Amino acid sequence: MKKIKNALISLSDKTDIEKILNVLNQYSVNIISTGGTYKHIVNLGFQCEEISNYTGFPEMLDGRVKTLHPKIHGGLLADLDKNHHTKSITDHNIQPIDLVIVNLYPFEKKLLENSGFEEMIENIDIGGPSMLRSAAKNFKHVTILPSPKFYQKFIEEMNQNKGATTIEFRKKMAYETFSETAFYDSLISNWMADLHEDRFPHKKIISGKLKEKLRYGENPHQQSAIYEVVTNKPGFKFRQLQGKELSHNNYLDAFNAYSLVNDIDKKSKTCAIIKHNNPCGCSEDQDETKSYLKALKSDPISAFGGIVAVNYSINEKLASEMVKTFYEVILAPKIDDKAKQIFSSKKNLRVLEYDFITNNDSSITVMNNSFLLQDSNCSVTKKEDLKTVTKKQPTEDEINNLIFANQVCKHVKSNAIVIANHQMTLGIGAGQTSRVGSCELATKHASKYFSKEILTSVAASDAFFPFPDGLEILIKAGIKSVIQPGGSVKDQEVIDAANKANISMVFTNLRNFKH
């Protein structure tokens, strides 16, 4: 238990400080404070001593140096359980400080506002973190409030303990304080890393603010929460318009669905339906509703309970079609008012509007005590990148379908095979340990449900065919053109098999593994 006698207050965000001042006044706590905060406190009608008066040293350099003084930090850092510490501060006429209420220059706000370089630098707080860290280190004696979100708990502590705080509370606040300072410097460090275009720094810091605790994780026996990274860079952001809370798996599927439909040629209207983190249907069309209906038709059984993403606005007609099937989540960059009304009839359906932006950042895979940081796979294959390796050339229509199938294939777990026709997936072979297995899966589905369409269809493979066997399965099923990276030692055998069957094949020289 530690009685609060002397408080130091220095605030950038003055929210709710009056509530604290009332409590401090009630327990006759002396207050010292810096320039702007000092004036604010006095204006609110409370007594307060200015820091420069206490230290005998003026605020200088436009406020850059105010609190960096031994009379402040001696008061924060003295271990009052040690006689020589107590003697030392007494000798130098230093008062122990029991309570520190400090928050920092709004670097985060300036970052989100895309402020200029000079303004960003000026908003790097120096004195604030120093006080926070001194007080947190000496939590045995000092109570520290690094954010207004802790004020209510502090007031309860003070009232419960008649003007004192418990060691548990002070220790907890010390922990919260180091989270604040680590987070603050992570923003500065990442901002500077971007300026230096340093994508693989010596020390990489990933920091996030708790957005919400989720009902559970990937499975009901796992707890989970979602965190938001504070950044001025574009990324996946959405507004939830209606429906139940998003689950852990909803977030994951929604992100993957969004990534897929925004990775396809933006001139076309693209729709993808995702189930268990893999697409079960994807399509392009000039017409919104047709685009959706084609994606659904790809695999209506798997689509049940899936996640639908489009890269275009949802109108009334499309919404009326969508509500005929049970989905977990629907995402679009825009949903018009009439469509919103139609969705509102399905109370549980989660409907999200997202910001339409390019996602060309890095990706991170965390594995226990280490993580892999890599460039996102931003490969886009265009007509001019294709190298025909067979005697037969693909037709213009086939080329369009090859490019479509190839882009979808990027978003299917490896090994991946995608069969497509009329800008619509007919069969998707996902997540197999052998390429032959994925070829079998894709052809089986396409042959069963699209026995006519498969005969003029194309196929994409995320990596090369190590042997002709996988390709031969595709040929046997009726596929007429194939897109793949190439690069196998047996490329010639694979090309020979294609020539023998008189189909065309193009190489992209770009592998698209996704694990």
Added chain:
Amino acid sequence: MKKIKNALISLSDKTDIEKILNVLNQYSVNIISTGGTYKHIVNLGFQCEEISNYTGFPEMLDGRVKTLHPKIHGGLLADLDKNHHTKSITDHNIQPIDLVIVNLYPFEKKLLENSGFEEMIENIDIGGPSMLRSAAKNFKHVTILPSPKFYQKFIEEMNQNKGATTIEFRKKMAYETFSETAFYDSLISNWMADLHEDRFPHKKIISGKLKEKLRYGENPHQQSAIYEVVTNKPGFKFRQLQGKELSHNNYLDAFNAYSLVNDIDKKSKTCAIIKHNNPCGCSEDQDETKSYLKALKSDPISAFGGIVAVNYSINEKLASEMVKTFYEVILAPKIDDKAKQIFSSKKNLRVLEYDFITNNDSSITVMNNSFLLQDSNCSVTKKEDLKTVTKKQPTEDEINNLIFANQVCKHVKSNAIVIANHQMTLGIGAGQTSRVGSCELATKHASKYFSKEILTSVAASDAFFPFPDGLEILIKAGIKSVIQPGGSVKDQEVIDAANKANISMVFTNLRNFKH
């Protein structure tokens, strides 16, 4: 260009400082320094002023307050392009400081040594980060070296520019400095989070040190690097004994292989072969070599080019078997000398010895501008957790196989079905958008290669059967007992189907999705 006249040096790690002192001496730079560093510099034969002499304020509180003084921070923070700043420091007899060489108390070292609480707290540096941050903010005028790793570059700068540094260098060092302070506080914050058992903090910081840049990422057109998290908690750590550098995908597969074999009952010898992040074979046995041979037999075609992990020592006999197949990586907790010799004949084969520890931490999935943090899936299903829901009870042997299949199934991408017999996988259906699809995959493989064994086999499903159709595929193929979480609205229909076929089925009440 900025001429260095006054330097401030305060070091915990004094590595290589003599090199710097020689250069500073050459360009007649004045040095001020703190207690221990001051003595070190003087002992090396260089001139130096003690900080307490300069500030007129003694070091106090066992060194907790040394540099937190306006004569230091005024000298670090003055913007010399502004007349009123220059005037202000002149009025207060403050010298501008042009160079700061500071590194911090070894909190990281103490963390790794699992030091006691008091010692950890005492090793939180306060003055150091304050100086680093002041100098970094004012990089326009101040050169800052936060670590010996930058000394060589600094010496080159000084020699190239005749005692001065460039703005580019100072800006780069400011960035490196904020990376250091962010990283430092991330360690403190995460250590304190663990003490408070706060697994979902308001602000979550994930920080890593660059271990190495990798040849490329998941695909050759993506750059990649691996980072190590500094922590005193157990986790996946290994020593590479031989072979090529690990690739991005090797790391990922190795981690998953390790996770699988260490998630199975430790009394048995477990072996798993992983391909494209999914197991293609897994087995348990009392004999090391048999365990491996069974895992290989599960799917020798997919095993080619895969990653093998075992949870036991590799001896000569086993190594001789392993080198008969081409693998990318082999992992074991221990590899004996004779086995090492055998592996050494395959120069490219990556052989890793890992620390045998439980992995019961949290898992993180980063999605662009947000991340999901959740408990790892540490579910272990034991005999006593099983609830038989059919008329028929599984036999003791079936129960053992059900538990084995269920644990393997946890590590297969959803939807997942694993068929097993004799503690060996016969068929694995992975990554399908429908459960029926996974049932078909698993039964197809098992029926083709294990037509006899499948008739007395068991199957595990990672989630419930929404309809009886998936189960009926398993029954038709000959499976005699099934393990699944249960929980479908149609559970009774599924149970009826099992009863009708006179097979047994048990519920675990634990879903094991893996996406």
